[in-house]
Amino acid sequence: MRLVSDWAQEEIDRLVYSGTRPVSTCATVEExxxxxxxxxGNRIMHATEIAELESVLSxxxxxxxxxxxxx
Numbered sequence: 001m002r003l004v005s006d007w008a009q010e011e012i013d014r015l016v017y018s019g020t021r022p023v024s025t026c027a028t029v030e031e032x033x034x035x036x037x038x039x040x041g042n043r044i045m046h047a048t049e050i051a052e053l054e055s056v057l058s059x060x061x062x063x064x065x066x067x068x069x070x071x
Contacts (some may be wrong), residue, residue, distance in 0.1 A: 004032050008032065
């Protein structure tokens with residue numbers, strides 16, 4: 001979040017320095033924050049999907065082991 005804040009400040013400084021009104025700054029900060037949240041959410045989703053796959057693979061491995069032992 002600190003990087004987003006620093007980047008937003010740089011954008012504000014750039015807009016003010018170039019003589020334009022920093023009207024788009026809020027939208028820019030919102031967009032950067034939204035992108036960071038999406039990236040964070042994607043990491044959580046990927047971790048959840050990996051955990052689910054590992055669980056299924058573990059279950060299948062256990063079933064296969066039991067079937068092999070039963071034969």
